[in-house]
Amino acid sequence: MESSDIKLLPHKFKIVGYVLLTISILFFGIAVTEIISVEKKITKNIFFDLILIAFLILALSKEKIEDERSMKLRLVAFAATFLYGVLFAVVSPFVSILFHGSFETDINASQLLFTMFLWYFGVFYFMKKFN
Amino acid sequence: MKNSIKVERAKKDMTQEDLAKLLGVSRQTVNSMEKNRYAPSTILALKLSAIFKCSVNEIFQLEETD
Numbered sequence: 001m002e003s004s005d006i007k008l009l010p011h012k013f014k015i016v017g018y019v020l021l022t023i024s025i026l027f028f029g030i031a032v033t034e035i036i037s038v039e040k041k042i043t044k045n046i047f048f049d050l051i052l053i054a055f056l057i058l059a060l061s062k063e064k065i066e067d068e069r070s071m072k073l074r075l076v077a078f079a080a081t082f083l084y085g086v087l088f089a090v091v092s093p094f095v096s097i098l099f100h101g102s103f104e105t106d107i108n109a110s111q112l113l114f115t116m117f118l119w120y121f122g123v124f125y126f127m128k129k130f131n
Numbered sequence: 132m133k134n135s136i137k138v139e140r141a142k143k144d145m146t147q148e149d150l151a152k153l154l155g156v157s158r159q160t161v162n163s164m165e166k167n168r169y170a171p172s173t174i175l176a177l178k179l180s181a182i183f184k185c186s187v188n189e190i191f192q193l194e195e196t197d
Contacts, residue, residue: 069159
């Protein structure tokens, strides 16, 4: 039954994801409060790298009870996230021209991926609970 | 497609949690199947058939819209 399913990481990897997420939030705290004098650009880069890896591990780890419905919901959430990413890339320059008068957007690839992961988790857990 | 999972489950005096454990799925999956929001795979349908000791056709019925 599972041969055609996507191969996912074991559920234990969620812990690794949460640890990395905590560390990235600590980095964010250091960057904001300036406890340690590290250049903001470096802390920002480390924060986004860590949080993206944490999100990726969390997204690709199995749920406590992984069944065929959760796999289906996962695929729907991936599709919805992909759609969101494309729409964001297409629409954001036009939003930018409205507010900043330029097609240049402030959001880089890391920030787009960050919002895509948030979108993915939102869609997946909402459908898991209410669908 | 409609189904009689809820009825069959009641006959066996099982909770959704009990059935979910026997099927190896989450309770939400059983709930979704009972409310016709999720159509299970053939394997899951056959497992239900084995648990309820009746044919798949007795548990799942096609509707005119199918």
